[in-house]
Amino acid sequence: MIKTLYFFLFVTFFSLGMWACTSKDLKYKNFTSGQFQELIKDTNIQLVDVRTVAEFSEGHIPGSLNINVKDEERFPLAVDELLDKEKPVAVYCRSGRRSRTAAEFLIKKGFKKVYNLDKGILNWIEEGREVEK
Numbered sequence: 001m002i003k004t005l006y007f008f009l010f011v012t013f014f015s016l017g018m019w020a021c022t023s024k025d026l027k028y029k030n031f032t033s034g035q036f037q038e039l040i041k042d043t044n045i046q047l048v049d050v051r052t053v054a055e056f057s058e059g060h061i062p063g064s065l066n067i068n069v070k071d072e073e074r075f076p077l078a079v080d081e082l083l084d085k086e087k088p089v090a091v092y093c094r095s096g097r098r099s100r101t102a103a104e105f106l107i108k109k110g111f112k113k114v115y116n117l118d119k120g121i122l123n124w125i126e127e128g129r130e131v132e133k
Contacts (some may be wrong), residue, residue: 028103028114032098033124036117039090045088049121050075050102055094059131061124065107069093069102076105092117093122 031039040047040061049060050069060066067078083089089111093099095121104118117124125131 022094023035027107028100028116030116030118031090032118033127033129036090036092036115037129039115042088042130044087045115046083046087048089048102049093050081050093050098051121055133059121059133061121062130062132063094064092067102069098069105075102075107077104079109085109087113088113090115090117093120095120095122105113 039045040063046062047061049056049066051060051066051125052068052070053066056064056066065082067075067082069075082124089103089106091099091106092115093102096117099116099120103114106114121131
């Protein structure tokens with residue numbers, strides 16, 4: 001009887017743990033470059049390039065703001081100073097890796113709508129989309 005109770009409790013808690021892990025979604029959305037291009041037509045979108053200043057100056061999506069996610073001191077301060085939590089944010093980087101980090105950070109900071117350019121500006125350029133210097 002006791003073994004059955006322990007087994008039942010183990011299975012219950014294990015199942016709940018697994019459910020909790022699988023029920024979490026990313027909370028930010030990955031967009032292809034085509035979807036991202038349509039998304040940023042919305043003038044309410046805050047478009048953020050999270051690459052370095054040097055990378056940004058080599059070419060960026062028109063209308064984007066540069067906030068380097070790798071600058072661990074300045075990035076959180078710039079987010080607080082320059083971005084509105086109530087407005088959607090679209091982030092991108094070179095290949096999509098740093099922007100995913102930035103998107104996760106923004107979600108933790110309380111931003112409600114965060115969008116990531118999957119495969120980054122490299123894919124954006126590869127598909128012939130506009131950049132400015």
